[in-house]
Amino acid sequence: MKKSILFIFTAVMLTMTSCTTVSPGHKGVEVSWGGETNMNKIYSEGMDGGLHWMWDDMIEYDVRERTMVEKFTFNDNNNMSTGVEIALDYSLDPNSVNLLHTQIADIQTKIQKTLKSTGKEVIPQYSASELNLTKRTEAEDKLSEILSSELPDFYVRFARVQLTDVDIPHAIAEAAEATAKQLELNKLSKEKAQEAENNFIAAEWDAKTKDVLSKPAMLKLKELELQEDWIKKWNGSFGNNNVFGSNGVTILKGGLK
DSSP states (O other), rough: OHHHHHHHHHHHHHHHHHHEEEETTTTEEEEEETBBOOOOBBBBBBEOOOGGGGGOOEEEEEOOOOEEEEEEEEOOOOOOOEEEEEEEEEEEEEEEHHHHHOOOOHHHHHHHHHHHHHHHHHGGGGGGHHHHSSSHHHHHHHHHHHHHHHHHGTEEEEEEEEEEOOOOOOOHHHHHHHHHHHHHHOOOOOOOHHHHHHHHHHHHHHHHHHHHHSSHHHHHHHHHHEEEEEHHHOOSSSSSSSSTOSSSSSSOSSSOO
16 A cells, blocks of 8 residues: 555656656757757747656747847948947747757847848948938848848848937047037137127227327316316306406496497
């Protein structure tokens, strides 16, 4: 009886431990204990049981669509160094993961190199301004044509490609920056020159004013201005006690005919 219980317990434990799973969105490749890949079966997501899983391994490959974004620098058709960002949407071929496992060690590097070589072929056909304004879609179509043809060789399915960013060429950017700095320096220089000129004019005017006011003629003019102001304020009366007599009396009395 004890042996039967022990046998059942052992069988249950073996059954529980002799299984493997494949994660959602993945495909599985069976690799034997000796390193041989099972080329006859690709495992779908879920659980798979069998005593052989006690020594065999399950290698999972994510077959969901993903995006690779890479930044490259190419020369445009004006031979100007231009930064370009390319976004590639792709997925691993779920029906070929066993072939991928046996033939390609680093699929990411393979795709990156392919994306770079494709960009190097297409981007120099256009200027940076064309890629930004008028011909981006045309360039993306050319990239798509090449990638959709080459990626299946690596058991990769092409979805779409986009030029997500095209920089201003380095030479133009540097020239624009230098021009902006020079304009700012010119502006500051002009402002300082204007300020100096204003200070000079103010000083010159102040000096001339002081010079004029210091001359005797100017002092005489000031005296006359005071007399003129007094005359304007005079009411025409000399009073009764003046040398001319009272108001209304002829200045020259009798003696002169």
